[in-house]
Amino acid sequence: MAPKRTTVRDLRRQNRATLLSTLFFDGPLSRYELSRLSGLSAATVSNVTAELVEDGLVVEAGSVDSDGGRPRVLLRVNPAFGHVVGVDVGETGIKVELFDLALTQLAARDHALSPSSPGPVASLIASSVREVVAAAGIPVSTVLGVGIGVPGTVEQGASAVVHAPTIGWDGVRLEELIRAAGGTWPLYVENGAKTQGQAEMWFGAGRGARHVVIALIGSGVGAAVVTDGGVYRGATSSAGEWGHTTIAYGGRPCRCGALGCLEAYVGAEGILDRYRKARGRNLSGGDEQSTVAALITAAEHSRTAARVLDETAGYLGAGIANLVNLFNPERIVLGGWAGLALGAHQLDRIVAATRAHALRHPFDQISIRLGHFGPDAVAVGAATLPVGALLEGASDPRKPAPHPNIA
Amino acid sequence: MAPKRTTVRDLRRQNRATLLSTLFFDGPLSRYELSRLSGLSAATVSNVTAELVEDGLVVEAGSVDSDGGRPRVLLRVNPAFGHVVGVDVGETGIKVELFDLALTQLAARDHALSPSSPGPVASLIASSVREVVAAAGIPVSTVLGVGIGVPGTVEQGASAVVHAPTIGWDGVRLEELIRAAGGTWPLYVENGAKTQGQAEMWFGAGRGARHVVIALIGSGVGAAVVTDGGVYRGATSSAGEWGHTTIAYGGRPCRCGALGCLEAYVGAEGILDRYRKARGRNLSGGDEQSTVAALITAAEHSRTAARVLDETAGYLGAGIANLVNLFNPERIVLGGWAGLALGAHQLDRIVAATRAHALRHPFDQISIRLGHFGPDAVAVGAATLPVGALLEGASDPRKPAPHPNIA
DNA sequence: AGTCTAATTTTAAGTCGCAAACTAAGGTTC
DNA sequence: GAACCTTAGTTTGCGACTTAAAATTAGACT
Numbered sequence: 001m002a003p004k005r006t007t008v009r010d011l012r013r014q015n016r017a018t019l020l021s022t023l024f025f026d027g028p029l030s031r032y033e034l035s036r037l038s039g040l041s042a043a044t045v046s047n048v049t050a051e052l053v054e055d056g057l058v059v060e061a062g063s064v065d066s067d068g069g070r071p072r073v074l075l076r077v078n079p080a081f082g083h084v085v086g087v088d089v090g091e092t093g094i095k096v097e098l099f100d101l102a103l104t105q106l107a108a109r110d111h112a113l114s115p116s117s118p119g120p121v122a123s124l125i126a127s128s129v130r131e132v133v134a135a136a137g138i139p140v141s142t143v144l145g146v147g148i149g150v151p152g153t154v155e156q157g158a159s160a161v162v163h164a165p166t167i168g169w170d171g172v173r174l175e176e177l178i179r180a181a182g183g184t185w186p187l188y189v190e191n192g193a194k195t196q197g198q199a200e201m202w203f204g205a206g207r208g209a210r211h212v213v214i215a216l217i218g219s220g221v222g223a224a225v226v227t228d229g230g231v232y233r234g235a236t237s238s239a240g241e242w243g244h245t246t247i248a249y250g251g252r253p254c255r256c257g258a259l260g261c262l263e264a265y266v267g268a269e270g271i272l273d274r275y276r277k278a279r280g281r282n283l284s285g286g287d288e289q290s291t292v293a294a295l296i297t298a299a300e301h302s303r304t305a306a307r308v309l310d311e312t313a314g315y316l317g318a319g320i321a322n323l324v325n326l327f328n329p330e331r332i333v334l335g336g337w338a339g340l341a342l343g344a345h346q347l348d349r350i351v352a353a354t355r356a357h358a359l360r361h362p363f364d365q366i367s368i369r370l371g372h373f374g375p376d377a378v379a380v381g382a383a384t385l386p387v388g389a390l391l392e393g394a395s396d397p398r399k400p401a402p403h404p405n406i407a
Numbered sequence: 408m409a410p411k412r413t414t415v416r417d418l419r420r421q422n423r424a425t426l427l428s429t430l431f432f433d434g435p436l437s438r439y440e441l442s443r444l445s446g447l448s449a450a451t452v453s454n455v456t457a458e459l460v461e462d463g464l465v466v467e468a469g470s471v472d473s474d475g476g477r478p479r480v481l482l483r484v485n486p487a488f489g490h491v492v493g494v495d496v497g498e499t500g501i502k503v504e505l506f507d508l509a510l511t512q513l514a515a516r517d518h519a520l521s522p523s524s525p526g527p528v529a530s531l532i533a534s535s536v537r538e539v540v541a542a543a544g545i546p547v548s549t550v551l552g553v554g555i556g557v558p559g560t561v562e563q564g565a566s567a568v569v570h571a572p573t574i575g576w577d578g579v580r581l582e583e584l585i586r587a588a589g590g591t592w593p594l595y596v597e598n599g600a601k602t603q604g605q606a607e608m609w610f611g612a613g614r615g616a617r618h619v620v621i622a623l624i625g626s627g628v629g630a631a632v633v634t635d636g637g638v639y640r641g642a643t644s645s646a647g648e649w650g651h652t653t654i655a656y657g658g659r660p661c662r663c664g665a666l667g668c669l670e671a672y673v674g675a676e677g678i679l680d681r682y683r684k685a686r687g688r689n690l691s692g693g694d695e696q697s698t699v700a701a702l703i704t705a706a707e708h709s710r711t712a713a714r715v716l717d718e719t720a721g722y723l724g725a726g727i728a729n730l731v732n733l734f735n736p737e738r739i740v741l742g743g744w745a746g747l748a749l750g751a752h753q754l755d756r757i758v759a760a761t762r763a764h765a766l767r768h769p770f771d772q773i774s775i776r777l778g779h780f781g782p783d784a785v786a787v788g789a790a791t792l793p794v795g796a797l798l799e800g801a802s803d804p805r806k807p808a809p810h811p812n813i814a
Numbered sequence: 815a816g817t818c819t820a821a822t823t824t825t826a827a828g829t830c831g832c833a834a835a836c837t838a839a840g841g842t843t844c
Numbered sequence: 845g846a847a848c849c850t851t852a853g854t855t856t857g858c859g860a861c862t863t864a865a866a867a868t869t870a871g872a873c874t
Binding site for chain 3: 845846847848849850851852853854855856857858859860861862863864865866867868869870871872873874
Binding site: 006007008009011030031032042043045046047050066067068069070071072073 | 849850851852853854855856860861862863
């Protein structure tokens with residue numbers, strides 16, 4: 001029940017982590033400002049930052065005049081301290097991106113992937129990481145870790161186990177496969193929706209808030225729930241399966257086998273299928289993404305298209321209202337390619353539908369915004385995983401704790 | 408982002424709290440076992456427990472032989488250290504119960520309440536607390552605090568603000584009113600569903616689990632969400648409004664004004680109304696509670712009644728499945744008077760409906776159980792609030808921190 | 815009485831953060 | 845341009861904490 005911390009040394013780790021995180025997120029700061037922000041005494045800040053500078057994690061970054069006294073020396077996290085890699089394992093391909101510690105992209109690779117059985121994917125990941133490292137011309141030893149976002153649930157443990165029905169993975173020990181393919185970096189495997197959520201929280205539309213739900217709509221529908229600043233995982237890391245919540249009891253069949261799931265109404269496939277049924281014929285081809293774009297454009301002239309989109313906004317609003325009522329967040333971020341497309345043209349209607357279905361009190365607390373990230377969200381979010389582990393206080397970054405989740 | 412703890416003294420408080428909580432929840436334990444359970448060294452345990460014994464919070468409770476060595480001395484929380492009061496503010500009356508620290512009931516009072524405007528309720532609470540204290544014959548100074556469960560949302564802050572539309576409260580500063588009526592005890596105000604949840608977590612069907620959703624069905628429908636051992640509140644303490652999540656888009660009107668809320672289908676009122684509509688006439692009168700009981704009995708003979716209950720199980724299962732998909736708990740506890748009544752006769756069907764609507768992976772994690780508490784749940788849970796504050800480390804129990812939530 | 819085992823307590827050592835005193839680095843005043 | 849002010853950051857001394865190891869305590873067994 002009660003939290004559990006013990007030795008006086010954990011205290012040091014804790015304070016070290018607090019200062020490092022503050023520097024990372026709130027930009028260059030002087031020791032003096034750090035002291036104010038962290039609540040630690042100036043003496044301790046001085047002491048701990050000296051250690052951080054010694055370790056090379058933090059560097060001085062110029063100084064700024066104070067009015068009439070000694071100028072403040074600014075400190076910031078050393079972007080060159082090390083590098084991180086983010087991998088987006090998608091249904092049709094993988095994306096591998098290399099960043100410095102400030103999450104500036106240094107190199108990237110895309111690879112299509114037809115069969116997507118686990119072994120080849122693991123090999124491809126391992127070789128692609130080596131590729132981007134070579135492309136950026138950095139020593140491989142500076143890679144602090146590789147974060148991997150996968151399209152399914154991840155059971156965290158000694159070695160992460162991935163269940164991803166949409167690509168036919170069931171109980172895949174991805175970490176072990178990548179190690180077998182020669183990957184020696186610390187690995188962090190996480191559900192793709194959760195890494196997208198983390199990207200929005202760290203650098204996007206979620207910044208500054210502590211209770212946020214990131215609603216993601218693409219071909220499928222998911223959500224990342226952030227409670228009190230951290231991604232919520234639930235008992236076995238599969239929390240946030242918003243797409244398969246029932247919104248219309250006994251309604252449209254969903255690919256998951258149930259009836260009336262939200263995804264069957266507002267997922268890209270669901271939207272197009274409803275349009276198809278309403279219209280009696282298919283929209284002009286292309287991939288899903290461009291077909292949805294075409295539908296949105298068509299809505300300017302076609303009553304049917306407009307009606308389908310209006311209904312979509314209604315269902316989506318009800319779905320968002322469920323999130324609002326259950327989680328009482330301070331902010332909702334709408335993301336995913338379809339979410340961004342719908343949001344750009346229909347945000348007012350979506351908000352109105354949300355208001356109609358949510359309780360007044362929690363609704364009054366929220367602001368609904370569009371996500372800042374496009375197709376890079378998963379990879380960027382995945383790359384934040386090793387950075388997060390570093391910030392949380394793995395003092396030896398190349399040997400991090402089992403997983404940030406555990407700590 | 409990062410948690411924030413500072414001085415070496417907090418460490419002591421922390422460890423003190425850990426040991427006290429362990430003793431409270433895991434019964435009498437020897438110092439040796441405490442050391443194992445808490446991970447603290449034997450020396451520290453000895454040191455801290457000495458302090459706890461000195462303060463009167465902990466007493467020795469016999470000893471138990473070890474095989475061949477010095478016998479272990481058992482320690483437990485001193486039930487007589489102080490007393491706590493739990494208050495259940497309901498829609499039709501208030502219930503005030505006095506407990507010792509082991510949550511053994513020592514006295515109780517019920518009062519009907521017709522107008523329920525805030526002032527008189529506050530006075531009634533203050534006088535009832537004095538009544539139960541007198542009835543139990545304990546000195547008033549041993550009252551460590553008064554917990555109050557209210558039927559609405561509570562904004563925690565310097566002074567709790569209550570919004571309870573069903574009894575016409577809007578922005579009521581209950582604490583201040585009780586103080587004005589002469590109540591000098593530390594007060595803890597919390598939403599009634601959340602106190603019920605805490606009662607089940609501490610002493611009922613939630614014991615031992617860390618991720619639980621307690622689904623409460625009475626006249627209305629609510630839920631208490633427990634994540635990682637603590638009651639989840641969200642940004643403004645109104646999380647868990649399960650009753651007003653949309654389950655049937657465009658469906659039955661709900662008293663909240665929206666269409667298709669879960670409450671409109673599985674709340675007692677919703678069930679009875681659906682039966683009325685199906686049957687074309689009312690069920691024989693009485694209060695809601697006995698009418699529902701009558702309906703359940705009638706289902707043995709009446710096809711209509713059976714069908715209404717079957718449908719109820721279906722809707723309820725879908726609603727529970729939404730909780731499972733979103734929160735991924737390890738356990739669902741079904742409570743509230745109507746929830747217990749339905750569960751006693753229909754649990755199989757409810758579980759089956761849940762399976763039909765939930766994703767396989769999270770569904771496989773859960774066990775669905777009935778709550779252990781009946782009408783006392785709110786008051787017992789409310790009484791746990793001051794106890795929780797004591798366990799969390801308010802070293803001077805009569806002057807607790809603003810609210811356990813804040814810490 | 816002496817010995818064995820296991821549970822606590824005492825002791826000595828090492829860490830930590832903080833308040834206060836102190837140093838650094840620049841501007842202002844006369 | 846020397847004395848003084850102001851603000852930033854560092855050093856010092858101290859009290860508080862946990863721990864490992866040594867010492868003590870308390871029964872059981874011989």
